[in-house]
Amino acid sequence: MSQTPSNYFLPDPSPWPIVAVASVFSILFGAALAVNGLFPGGIFIVLGFALFSYLLFSWFGDVVRENMAGLYNERVDSSFRQGMIWFITSEVFFFLTFFGALWYLRNVSADWLTGKGYLAGTHEVLYNQFFSVWPRTGPGLKEEFTPMKAWGVPAFNTIVLLTSGATITWAHWGLKAENRKLLIRGLIATIFLGLLFVTLQAWEYQEAYQQLNLTLKSGVYGSTFYILTGFHGMHVTVGAIMLAAILGRSFKGHFTPENHFAFEAVAWYWHFVDVVWLGLFIFVYML
Amino acid sequence: MAMTFKLPALILAALIVFVLAEALYFLSKDHGDKDKTRVARALSVRVSLALILFLLLITGAFFGFIHPHGI
Numbered sequence: 001m002s003q004t005p006s007n008y009f010l011p012d013p014s015p016w017p018i019v020a021v022a023s024v025f026s027i028l029f030g031a032a033l034a035v036n037g038l039f040p041g042g043i044f045i046v047l048g049f050a051l052f053s054y055l056l057f058s059w060f061g062d063v064v065r066e067n068m069a070g071l072y073n074e075r076v077d078s079s080f081r082q083g084m085i086w087f088i089t090s091e092v093f094f095f096l097t098f099f100g101a102l103w104y105l106r107n108v109s110a111d112w113l114t115g116k117g118y119l120a121g122t123h124e125v126l127y128n129q130f131f132s133v134w135p136r137t138g139p140g141l142k143e144e145f146t147p148m149k150a151w152g153v154p155a156f157n158t159i160v161l162l163t164s165g166a167t168i169t170w171a172h173w174g175l176k177a178e179n180r181k182l183l184i185r186g187l188i189a190t191i192f193l194g195l196l197f198v199t200l201q202a203w204e205y206q207e208a209y210q211q212l213n214l215t216l217k218s219g220v221y222g223s224t225f226y227i228l229t230g231f232h233g234m235h236v237t238v239g240a241i242m243l244a245a246i247l248g249r250s251f252k253g254h255f256t257p258e259n260h261f262a263f264e265a266v267a268w269y270w271h272f273v274d275v276v277w278l279g280l281f282i283f284v285y286m287l
Numbered sequence: 288m289a290m291t292f293k294l295p296a297l298i299l300a301a302l303i304v305f306v307l308a309e310a311l312y313f314l315s316k317d318h319g320d321k322d323k324t325r326v327a328r329a330l331s332v333r334v335s336l337a338l339i340l341f342l343l344l345i346t347g348a349f350f351g352f353i354h355p356h357g358i
Contacts, residue, residue: 074318081315088311150348150355158341165334172327264314264326268307271330275307278300278337286344286355 008079009071016059023051060245064262068254077261084265088272091235095276098231102224102283106134113139137219146212147221150285153204157197158281161236164193165274168243168267176257180250187247190270194240201233228284235273242266292347299340306333 030044066072108117110132115123123130127139135147148154171186205226208214216226246266249255255263310329317323347353 077318081318085311085315155345162334162337162341165330165337169327169331169334172330176324176327261318267330268310268314268326271307271310271333274337275303275333278303278340282296282300282344286348286353 009076019055023048023055080261098228105220135221141219145214145218153200154285157200160193160197161274161277164190168270172267175255175260178257184250191240191243194236198233198236228280232276232280239270239273292352296343299336303336
C-alpha cells in the first residue's frame, strides 16, 4: 500500500471485483436456467446471492478497515461522495421510469384506446367497447379485481415510514452531538420501523391475492401496482440492511461528528426511500 | 382532487424534493465537518414537510376534497 497526502490511496490488488463478476454470473445463469424450467437454476441463484452477500460484507469490511486505519485522504472522501451522487441519480431515474410508465398508461394510452388523439383508430378497430376509468385491467381482460384501498395498511405504512424518517433524524442529531446512546437508539428504532413496514406490505400482498383477486395478472393496474410497490419494498429491505451495518459500526464507535460519511449516506438514502413512498401513496393508492 | 388541496399539495411535494436534493448537495460538499450541520438540518425540514403533506392529504380525504380510488 502506498499513499502520500496529495494523492489517492492505492489499495493492494483485490479479489473482490472477480468475486463480484462470479456472483452476478451465477445469479443470471441460474435465472436463465430457471425461466426455462431447468433444474439447477434455483441452486445457482441461491449460490450467487450467497456469494454476492459474502462479497459485499468482505469488500465493505476492507473499506471500513482502510478508513479506520486513516489511509483515506480528502480526495478519496470526495470520490465516495461523488459515487453516492451517481448512485442516487441512477435510483431517481429508476423510479422515474416506473412513475412515468404509470402516468403514460393512465393519461396517454388510455386516451387512444377511448378514441382520442392521433391513435384514436385503435378504439374504432380493436376496442370499441373500451372506456377509460382507473383502476382497471386494460382492454381485453375480463377478470374482476378489487383495487387496493389507500386507507388501512397503506396509510398506516405511510405513518410508519414518516416516523422512521423522524427516528433516523433523531439518530443524526445524536451523532452530531456526540451522543452515542441517542445515535444507537435512533438507529434501532428506524430498523424496527423499516422491518415493520416490509412485514405489513407482505401481509398487504397476501390480502390482495387472497381477498381482492389483485394479482400480477390483473392487467395494467396489477402490473404497475406490484412493480412500483414491490421495488420500493425491496429498497426498504436493502435500506434496513444498510442501517443494520451502520448500527454495528455505531456500536464499535466508528463515527465521530467530523467523520461519518457512511452514516449520512445511508440516512439520506432512507429519506429518499421515504419520499418515494409518499409519491407511491399519492399516485398509486390515492389518485 | 379540489384545487384548494391540489395546489398546496403540489407546492409541498416540490419543496420536499427540493430540500432532499439540497441535502444531497450538502452531503457532497460538507465532508462531515462538525460545525456543518446542513445535511441534518435539511433532512429535518424534509421530515416536517412530509408530515404536513400527509396531514393535508388525510384532511382533504376526511372533508371530501380528495376521493381516493377503491373507496
